[in-house]
Amino acid sequence: MVRAQLRVLELPTHKSTTMHNKLTRQEILDLYFVEARHKLIDIGAFLDRVARADGDDDFRMKAFHCALAELSTREPHAAKRILLAFSDPTDEPIPAATTKAACGAWPGTL
Amino acid sequence: MRYIEPHAHMVSRVTDDYINMVASGCAAVCEPAFWAGFDRGSADGFHDYFLQLTNYEPSRAAKFGLPHFCWLCINPKESEDVGLAKEVLALIPEFIDRPNVLGIGEIGLNKNSRNELEVLEMHIDLAARHDQLILVHTPHLEDKLKGTRLTLDALRNNPRIKPERVIIDHVEEHTVEMVLDAGFWAGMTLYPGSKCSPVRAIDIIETYGAQRLWMNSACDWGVSIPLSIPYTAMEMRKRGHSADAIDALIYRNPHEFLSQCPKFKL
Numbered sequence A: 001m002v003r004a005q006l007r008v009l010e011l012p013t014h015k016s017t018t019m020h021n022k023l024t025r026q027e028i029l030d031l032y033f034v035e036a037r038h039k040l041i042d043i044g045a046f047l048d049r050v051a052r053a054d055g056d057d058d059f060r061m062k063a064f065h066c067a068l069a070e071l072s073t074r075e076p077h078a079a080k081r082i083l084l085a086f087s088d089p090t091d092e093p094i095p096a097a098t099t100k101a102a103c104g105a106w107p108g109t110l
Numbered sequence B: 001m002r003y004i005e006p007h008a009h010m011v012s013r014v015t016d017d018y019i020n021m022v023a024s025g026c027a028a029v030c031e032p033a034f035w036a037g038f039d040r041g042s043a044d045g046f047h048d049y050f051l052q053l054t055n056y057e058p059s060r061a062a063k064f065g066l067p068h069f070c071w072l073c074i075n076p077k078e079s080e081d082v083g084l085a086k087e088v089l090a091l092i093p094e095f096i097d098r099p100n101v102l103g104i105g106e107i108g109l110n111k112n113s114r115n116e117l118e119v120l121e122m123h124i125d126l127a128a129r130h131d132q133l134i135l136v137h138t139p140h141l142e143d144k145l146k147g148t149r150l151t152l153d154a155l156r157n158n159p160r161i162k163p164e165r166v167i168i169d170h171v172e173e174h175t176v177e178m179v180l181d182a183g184f185w186a187g188m189t190l191y192p193g194s195k196c197s198p199v200r201a202i203d204i205i206e207t208y209g210a211q212r213l214w215m216n217s218a219c220d221w222g223v224s225i226p227l228s229i230p231y232t233a234m235e236m237r238k239r240g241h242s243a244d245a246i247d248a249l250i251y252r253n254p255h256e257f258l259s260q261c262p263k264f265k266l
Helices: A025-052 A059-071 A078-086 B015-023 B043-062 B082-095 B114-129 B141-156 B176-181 B198-208 B228-238 B243-258
Strands: B003-005 B026-031 B068-072 B101-108 B133-137 B166-168 B185-189 B213-216
Touching: A059 A078, A078 B141, B003 B228, B003 B243, B015 B026, B015 B043, B026 B043, B026 B243, B043 B068, B043 B082, B082 B114, B101 B114, B114 B133, B114 B141, B133 B141, B141 B166, B141 B176, B176 B185, B176 B198, B198 B213, B198 B228, B213 B228, B213 B243, B228 B243
Parallel strands: B003 B026, B026 B068, B068 B101, B101 B133, B133 B166, B166 B185, B185 B213
Antiparallel strands: none
16 A cells, blocks of 8 residues: 655756655555556557557558557656657657647658 | 646636636646637627636636636637637737736647647747747647657757747657757646547556646636646546655646746746
8 A cells, every 4th residue: 555645755856966865666566566567558459459450550550560569668868768759859840830739749751 | 736727718718617617626727718609700709708818817716715817829720820829819918917917828730730820920029029828729539640750850949949848738749858858848638529538638647657648627618627737636646656756747847838838926
């Protein structure tokens, strides 16, 4: 059982390297493991659903698999690395906006 | 618990949302100008919208004792039409001195196009000429990283802009550090599906600190949660954050930034 409510955290300032009194790894697991497990199974089910369907996939699935690969490392900043895997890495403005919507993955290639 | 909702599109919400927000401790709501979900046909449409933001909506909020403030601009989603954008920008000085107008926003980029960038630069110039605060929208999903970089460049290219008077909104794990490192304020948007979740927003403050950061719901006409700030405060309590630390993030931080506009008084 999590006893997070008994602990008091002070928020660090930007660039602070000291993180006093944060939850222990066990407390984080108690608090979030089942939710994360649920989300991971949802991802597996999504991959199964795509595989069962007829037709081709597209650049989004390629980006998705690149992002999934980021999960298999033990390096820090996994959320950031996943976001970067889906991002347009270029620097120049596009000539014109032909749509208002974002699709979640960059369709281009370097 | 008290909090400030620094980014909510209340014209798209029902009055029950005002009731629930006030009952949850909301002390003020700030409404950036936004896309209506369809392109307005003329500058006259924006004139009416600015009247709504500066006259009608503050009256609706006042019925529940909630101070309502707003920001003015043409939203990035309508910035591809530079001619229309120029007409709309010409309207803004007529409204800028109204008592609930905090500054220029939410300006920025959507698809990172040349025209959007030109309109962003025009907004930045307008804010500089009128000494206004700036609220910046950053693009969605795959466009956010590039859009944030282009926006930072545009702001830094204007020597009259003071970073401490600019908030760059909708940051996520891959953009928050570059915004804070450049001296700007950063906003985390608690929006289902496409932006930060409450747990990730708390991860970000635990990683990068709470200085020059705020949280907002950006509730609008889409699937969104007007009470996402108090819900995130509940999550912070689960993680053991103190009442004072929560108050700093959801009330004192936005109060500090917004108080740079002398009209922001609670």
